[in-house]
Amino acid sequence: MTPTLLDPTITTTLREAADRVRAASGTRVGDLVEDALLRTLTDTITLGEDGTAFVITGDxxxxxxxxxTTQLTPYLRFIGSCPPLADLVAAVVRRQLACLDHDPxxxxxxxxxxxxxxAPDDVCDDPHVWEQKYEIDSLAYPVTLAHTLWRATGRTDVFDKCAHRVLRTITRQLRVEQDHDTSAYRFQRDTDIPTETLARDGxxxxxxxxxMTWxxxxxSDDACxxxxxxxxNLFAAQALLAIGDIATEVLxxxxxxxxxxxxxxxxxAGVKKFGVVDAPSGPTSDGARDGAAPGRGRIYAYEVDGLGGVLCMDDANTPSLLSLPLIAPDVFDEAVWRETxxxxxxxxxxxxFSGTAASGVGSxxxxxxxxxxxxxAVEALTGTPEDRVRVLDLLARTDGGTGRMHEAFDASDPTAFxxxxxxxADSMFCELALAVADEAADVGRERGVSGA
Known part of the structure; x- marks a missing residue:
């Protein structure tokens, strides 16, 4: 079945969802959500005659x-009850797997x-490829999207011969990159920006x-x-469990x-041995200072090299350390994550970064x-219900008057973005708003039951 982006079932589903947001968070937030949900479908997705869908990032x-994948996040809660949306997600999965089949x-x-x-002078001149920066999440995100589609709907039509081949390729490639010196992959760009190319001749x-896998x-598309x-790595570990499920139950x-x-x-195991380190000394969110005494304050590093190099930070882009409960729920250590x-x-x-308008993670x-x-949005989704309400209001107030979410904004001047x-970013705002609406509905039902 070929999905139609403005299928009446889809628009009705999304407008009803936006109405639930309006009831929970007010008219303006609900309007922002409805506009963003419809805009993603009409302005970023192109349906192909081959049954696939091509998705641009926006600009x-x-x-x-x-x-x-992440642009589809707020729609996934509806795919079990809205078949046209499930068809659309399936079309995106098919295109993703075809892309990885072409160049993983x-x-x-x-x-x-x-x-x-x-950059036209990159090593890779394949006309199908916009950019050949190898990022682990490029393999993991399509797997988790396909797995979510299958679990929510029971449909297995996306797991054809191409999909089977790609799942084998992903597993094999992650193994190859456990020993990167054996890999033929290189990336070089003629640039003065060190994060836009790789050292040691690519x-x-x-x-x-x-x-771990390299x-x-x-x-963020910046060099590690x-x-x-x-x-x-933890996201890849979660995706590999999904491959195991698919291979067992479908293939x-x-x-x-x-x-x-x-x-x-x-x-x-590699993350546990090499990627869990003493927390750096410095102020933490409760105002205390952590001297990283042995046995206390063990956290996930952001990057390591297995040779003693350790980078303690986090980046706004996911997979991030902050997002681990969302993207690696079955493989992360919750106690270590809470310290992190x-x-x-x-x-x-x-x-x-902190300013007069907002405080949060940048990049x-x-x-x-x-x-x-x-x-x-990730901070809120991995936090408390009170965090979610607070951050949703913050995001609605820091759109710079545009009615849209942006990549980043100045913490003291949201009009600079x-x-x-x-x-x-639009989709993550929608996901947060829908989570707040769901929780408000749950509270309402609980009060109704207790009141009865």
Whole structure:
């Protein structure tokens, strides 16, 4: 069945959801949500005659594996009851898997062999590829999207021969990159910006073998300082469990299932051994100072190299350390994460910024002092119900008067922002607003029952 983006069932579903947001959070927030939910469908997604769907990020005419998944996040709660939305998600999954079948090292693709590139002088000149920055999350996000679609709807039509081949490729590639020196992957760009290319003739900084899998670039598309990105490894471990489920229950491929599950355990073990470190000294969110005494304050590092290099920070882009309960629920250590969260949401994280309008996690990818709405939404979604209400109000007040979420904004001046149209941020705002509405409805039902 070919999805129609403005199918009446879809528009009715989304407008009813926006009405629930209005009831919980007011007319303006509900209007922002309705506009964003409809805009993503009409302005970022193009349906192909082959039954796939191409998704641009907003102001960049390319499809990222990460963004095209996260842009769909608020719709996933409806796919079990709205078949046309499930059809749309399936069409996106098919395109994602076709892209990875073409080049599993690329992070962003064109809508066909257009020859468009971020930088025409990159090593990769494939006309299908916008950019070939290898990022672990580019493999993991499509897997988790396909798994969510299957679990929510029971449909298995996306798991065709191409999908089976891609799931094997993903597992094999993550294994190859456990020992990066054996990999043929290189990325070089003629630039003076060090985060836009890889050192050592395109191989990246040196790493030792840890059991984790290597990544050239972060979810921000910036080069990794150290090759083992911890949140990306835990996200990959979660995705490998999903591959194991699919291989067992759908594809009848016991060998793939066993390999994926074993690799998941290896990644988690590698993170536990090399990626959990003493918290840095410095102020934390409760105002205390942590001297990182032995046995206290153990946190997840953001990146390590297995040779002694450790980077303690967090980035706004997901997978992030802050997002682990959302993207790696079955493989993260909650106690370590709670210590990590306290550090991430404090000045001990060099990319935590505070101003007169907002405080939150930013990124070295954008200007200092700028907070990311994506990170604010993640902070709230992994926090308390009170956090969610507070941050939702904050995001609605810091849109710079545009009615849209942006990549980042100045913590003291929300009218100074980057990327006027960033669909991922819109979707995370919608996800947060819908979560607040769901919780408000739950409270209402509980009061109704107790009142009866």
């Amino acid at each position: 960049i005419p390319a499809m990222w594996m990460r963004d095209s 090292y690329a992070n962003a693709f064109n809508d066909g062999p257009t020859g468009a590139h971020y 191989r990246g900084t040196a790493v030792g073998r840890t059991g 990544s050239g670039f972060r979810p 300082t150290y090759g083992y990105n911890v949140p990306a 009848d491929d016991a060998a793939l299932a066993a390999d994926a599950r074993a690799l998941s355990r290896e990644l988690v 969260r306290d550090v991430v949401l404090s000045p001990a994280n060099p990319y935590y 070295p990818h954008t200007l200092p002092g700028r907070v990311w709405p994506i990170a604010l 980057s990327r006027p149209w960033f669909s991922w």
